[in-house]
Amino acid sequence: MFNHEVLDFEVEKFPLRFFDGDDSNIGYVPSDIGVGIRRKDTKQPLGIVSDQYEVVQYMDIVNGVEEAIGRSGMDLTDAKFITNVYDKGAKIELTAKFPAHETSVGSVKDTVIPEFKFRTSQNRTWANNGMMGLWRSMCYNTLVNGDKLAYIYGRHTKNFNVNGFATKIQNAGEFIAGNGMNEMRQWYDTKVSRDQAVNLFTKTLAKRTDNVTKKEVGNKVMLSNLMKIFDEENRHINGRGNYEGYSKQAEGTMWTAYNAATWWSSHADSKRSSSPHNVRPMREDKVRKMLGSDTCKDLLVA
DSSP states (O other), rough: OOOGGGTOOOOOEOOOOEESTTTTEEEEEEEEEEEEEEEETTOEEEEETTTOOOOHHHHHHHHHHHHHHHHHHHHOTTTTEEEEEEEEETTEEEEEEEEEGGGETTTTTEEEEEEEEEESSSSSSOOEEEEEEOOOOTTTOOOEEEEEEEEEETTTTTTTHHHHHHHHHHHHHHHHHHHHHHHHHHHHHOOEEEHHHHHHTTTTEEEEEOOTTTTEEEEEEHHHHHHHHHHIIIIIIIIIISSTTOOOOOOEEEEHHHHHOOOOOOOGGGGGSSHHHHHHHHHHHHHHHHSHHHHHHHHHHO
C-alpha cells in the first residue's frame, strides 16, 4: 500500500559526545540531559531527545495500519496511497484515499471520498497525529469539516500504541465498508450520556463481584480508565479535538463508547501481566459480550 522502500529503515538512540579543547579529550553527555537519535543505516542524526523517549519504528506503524485496512473489508479499487518522507527521515506523512466508497455527507449531500491521514516524527517536531473519516476538509490541528471516525493524537512517549491505533483504523474501515457492520452507522448517531456510559461499562467490561457482599459492582480503576478513554473519544470525534479542554463533552455516542472499549481491549499492558498473550483475547471477548448485553441493546432501542 504505502512505499516501504522509503520507510524501511530503523532509528536508534545514541550517547552524545563533547570535545573539551581538542579532539583528544572526549567526554559523554549524561543521558539524563539528553541522547541523540539517528538512522541505523546511514547514521544520519535526526535530533536530540530525552533518554525516556520511546522509539517507535515507522514500519511497525505502517504494517499495523496496512493490516487493519486489509482486515476492514474496504474495497481498495483505485485506492491511492501517498508516502512522504521529510528531513532525511525525521518526519513522515501518510495519506490514503478510497474512491470506491465515495458517499454523500451533510445536509447539502455533497460527495466525499473516505480518507486516512497520518503524520509523525522521530525528532518530536510532529506528534503522532492521525485521522480517518469522511470529510470535505481537514487540518492537523485535529478539526475536520465532515465526520471523523477515528483519531490518534499524542507524543511518542505518551500512551501511543500501534495495536490500539490499528484497531481504531480497522473500526473506521469497517464503518466505511459496511460489511455486516451497518449497525455502526446507528451507533454513530445514538447519543450516550456519561452516566449511561458508566452504567454500560459497570455492567460489562468493568464488572466484578464484591468479595464481601457477593454483589456485582464496578471495578473503580478499570472504570476510571474506560471513562477517561470515552471522554477523549468524545473530545476528538464529537468535539473540537485539541482545541477543547479535557472532559468538556457531557455526552458521547455508542460509537465513542465502542471505540473506547476496543482501544481498551487492544491496549493491554503486557508489562503488568504474567501472560500477556492471553490479555488481548480475553478483553476482546469481553467487548463482544458487551455488545450483546441487554444494557447495550437498551441504549440502542432508546
